[in-house]
Amino acid sequence: MKATGRRLLRSVFAFFAGTMALGMLHTTAIAKSDTDRISAITAGAATVIDADDTDTDAKSESGNKAQKDKTDADDEDGESDRPKLVMANVKSSVNVREEANEDSDKVGKLYEDCGGDYIERKGGWTKLKSGNVVGWVRDDFLLFGAEARKKADEVGMQIATVTTNGLRVRKEPKEDAGIYGVIGKGEEIEALGLINDKWLSVEFEGDKGYISAEYATVEFVIDAGETMEEIKKREAAEEKEKRKKAELEAKRKADEAAAKSPVDLGAVPVESSDEVLLGALIQCEAGGQPYEGMLAVGAVVMNRVRSAGYPNTVQGVIYASGQFPPALNGKVAAKITKGVKASCLQAAQEAIAGASNVGTATHFRRAGNHDGIVIGSHVFW
Numbered sequence: 001m002k003a004t005g006r007r008l009l010r011s012v013f014a015f016f017a018g019t020m021a022l023g024m025l026h027t028t029a030i031a032k033s034d035t036d037r038i039s040a041i042t043a044g045a046a047t048v049i050d051a052d053d054t055d056t057d058a059k060s061e062s063g064n065k066a067q068k069d070k071t072d073a074d075d076e077d078g079e080s081d082r083p084k085l086v087m088a089n090v091k092s093s094v095n096v097r098e099e100a101n102e103d104s105d106k107v108g109k110l111y112e113d114c115g116g117d118y119i120e121r122k123g124g125w126t127k128l129k130s131g132n133v134v135g136w137v138r139d140d141f142l143l144f145g146a147e148a149r150k151k152a153d154e155v156g157m158q159i160a161t162v163t164t165n166g167l168r169v170r171k172e173p174k175e176d177a178g179i180y181g182v183i184g185k186g187e188e189i190e191a192l193g194l195i196n197d198k199w200l201s202v203e204f205e206g207d208k209g210y211i212s213a214e215y216a217t218v219e220f221v222i223d224a225g226e227t228m229e230e231i232k233k234r235e236a237a238e239e240k241e242k243r244k245k246a247e248l249e250a251k252r253k254a255d256e257a258a259a260k261s262p263v264d265l266g267a268v269p270v271e272s273s274d275e276v277l278l279g280a281l282i283q284c285e286a287g288g289q290p291y292e293g294m295l296a297v298g299a300v301v302m303n304r305v306r307s308a309g310y311p312n313t314v315q316g317v318i319y320a321s322g323q324f325p326p327a328l329n330g331k332v333a334a335k336i337t338k339g340v341k342a343s344c345l346q347a348a349q350e351a352i353a354g355a356s357n358v359g360t361a362t363h364f365r366r367a368g369n370h371d372g373i374v375i376g377s378h379v380f381w
Helices: 061-077 145-155 228-259 274-286 291-306 314-319 331-338 342-352
Strands: 008-011 019-022 025-028 085-088 093-097 106-111 115-122 125-130 133-138 157-162 167-170 179-183 188-194 199-204 207-212 216-223 364-366 373-375 378-380
Touching: 085 145, 106 133, 106 228, 115 145, 145 216, 179 207, 228 314, 274 291, 274 314, 274 331, 274 342, 291 314, 291 342, 291 364, 291 373, 291 378
Parallel strands: 025 216
Antiparallel strands: 008 216, 019 025, 085 115, 093 106, 093 133, 115 125, 125 133, 157 188, 157 216, 167 179, 167 207, 188 199, 199 207, 364 378, 373 378
16 A cells, blocks of 8 residues: 655654664664664644644743753754754644744644754744745744754654565574564664664564664654645545545445345455454564554554544554554555454454553553553553
């Protein structure tokens, strides 16, 4: 399935600054405390709240001035190699305008976990660039300096891209270790950190695996905003998928009525039910975890569907750009084609029905570097 979500902002932030050459590997330098980190990226458009409509997110004028003074101080002190990092500070989305006033035309939108670089600041507004979006946003709805870096660290993700055919994911960082699976050239997988100059740890179906560092490149990625044109294209594609899904469901019901038996629509992602799609994602993210861990991943997806900060469909959440790598690199489609495990389908069915063992959590990563509900090898918050 072709992803219709937002663009990713691929960058090296202050806390991952620098580049080290490890044979053929080009990756961001990872601090010891970051070695085992993994972050879930959020994405998707939902109910849009304009800057001047979101009173609950607004800061006081004095608070804005304090934040600006703090940001300027950070810049002058050289605290960050990327002092102009800016992150959205909203629960759903905020409009990006052509000029620094609320009556100016909208040129795009930033969503809950989007980031970028600010170009200039004046009168309580900031001009920024996030993906293809360039425009002005009120400072009330942005984070700067240390706060921006902290949020970027939490919602961003290290992505390893394979540069060779048939790279084995091993169970231990050694050549004679067992194999979890094989990933192909150009495929992306979440990177956890460098073990040494030979091995890179990665997340593979909920298990911690290892790949040869020689055959991967690593980037830190964060979600970016959308231009108004990109929003229109995405919404048109989503509407087309929605109509197609409705037509398929109508056909399925008609066939059932005629044949007095259920109809299998096949293993094509766009024709699969939400249960199958979610089950395939659960298998990719937590296939090696206990059932409780599978249900928790399903609950995170459904919590995002219910939230105003994300798409309001299972498909929209799963396939939004930068959200779940297995959906975008073809792993989810492959699982659907081969058949999803019964336990993963059951977890999907329960999650869709409203079951949640992680409350209203909308994020998860590998346990150990974030507070939250720990189930198996993941922590949920």
